Amino acid sequence: MKTVFTTAALLCSLLILISCGRKSQDEIFMPGNGPYLEEIAENLYYVHDFNNGGNICFLVSKTGVLVVDAGYYPGPTSEVSVLIDKVTSKPVKYIVYTHCHTDHVGGVAGWPETAEIIAHENLPANLKKFVLPGVEEFRDELEKYGEDSLRQKYGDLFREKYSTEIKQPGKLFSEAKIIKLGKYTVELHYPGVCHTTDNILVWFPAQKAVHTGDLIFNGRHPFISKTYQANVINWIETLKKWSEKDIEAVIPGHGEPGGKDLLIEQADYLSLLVMAVEEYVGSENDISQVAAEIHGEYFQDYEYSSYFNSAVELVMLNLAEQAQ
Template sequence: MKLFLRFVFVMYALPIGVATAADKLELQKAADNVYAIVGELDNRTPENLGSNATFGFVVTTEGVVLIDVGATYQGAQRIHAVIKQVTDKPIKVVINTGGQDHRWLGNDYFKKLGAKIIAQKLAVEDHKARKRDQFFTLNNLVGAGLEGTNEVYADEIFDKELKFSLGGTAIELHYAGQAHTPGDAFVWLPKERIVFSGDIIYVERMAAIIDVSKSNTWLQAFEAIAALDPKIIVPGHGHVTTLETAKKDTYDYLKFLREGVTAFMKQGGNAADIGKVDQARFSYLRGYDILKGRNALKVFTDLEWE
């Protein structure tokens, strides 16, 4: 009987313990009043509710500016719970830095709290174009965690740049070209010299070059960030970082891959043999085995059209 009870305890205790560990969003302080919320580096799961990315927020005297919202309503609630560890101030402005689900599908939750949502023009077009696909994928990967999620588009759009201030904190949004998605913009705090890069910068894990990515202009978007000489970068994936590490994990990789695929094409290589392009230099990045082939193939297609 004693043994049986212990067994029952373990059966009940284990799944709860596992879920708690997996759903954790890590709060990381970047500077005074500036924070990152670091999600998991791997794919969307029922436990992480699609929040497999890094988000950010700035606390001002008049309220909070949130950068990116998570891929689901429930995920957005969890992001808000992390913000509440720091402040009870209202979320006044929400920025969607790009077109991926985890940048915008949590909008509904924050809109209901009264936040104004801002995104780049092409990002909103991308939201509309890929909404169905994103819901389909999330339904497969997140399941019941998707319940309650509704698409809500930005209240205000911008083209090249938008500057505003909240509670005396100056905030700038810049668009420098198609990167991981067509409307990837970045957020710049000029006084603090901090960038929130969205999906323009990945650290610790390999950047995903997907159908809607464009590798040559992605490099230009990175260069626009580098030109500002930021002191601190809150990346789109991974922990708070420096320009040096961001360059090593994202820019150098994209450049290296484009050069490798260019050489491969010059030697007459065809798409079926794309696996022969050696990317081992970047095997330290998480997701290397899953992403390297797809990335090379997309760059191959990009280069055919350039």
């Protein structure tokens, strides 16, 4: 009788679990149903299958949690918040923005409000210039056309756009910053302008792991744009410098995590791009023509995207600046 009762109780709780869409302790580490976790180094977790902008990782300590990046939209970000609660009862103390792009900061409303946000000192102005206008545009549209019309226009995205609230960081730094978190330290490093003017790397010394933000795109073209004043020459130098460190785990801004080879591969990609563009300095061809030729010759393994034109344009600019 007792066995029957226990089985019934188990089944019942399983049904409740399924109907609530919640994940069991084991399921949070299993692929198949939304985001799941991997402990890639001691107490450092990477979120797989996030599909909501840039990669997120978080460090758990006895005093609290530090999260790197906030995702694109608040709903999916708050799903990660639920996963964190399954790993620890400690609060999210810090959120670090790796840089200003919306797909890394737009989901911040999905994290607990009490967390302190930390970023590079150039970030607030960039948020104001590049990210907040997008949010304000949606608010204006909402006022003008009303909820029903925007629900139709945006579908599932409506709820996400509606709940998007961009938060400015409460703490800023210029060159480097060390954060104490229980027995761990986390180091934030500004390498100078690479992908954006506010890009940082987040170094976990005890874990020998780094979140590079968008200094690495694994398996896809990096986003390189003059709008964000990228500097590919410094970007290559930075990746080379970091590849000399004793690093075991690399979490890129986009694409799967890996080892130190990700730093080297991205530096090689960028060096090849610079070398290829150099051949066209002073040529009469327009950018899209040059980009198509370079892509055909050197980058066939990557899907061609409009990003590539802007990358070629920017490298041209960097080379011209360097020659001055």
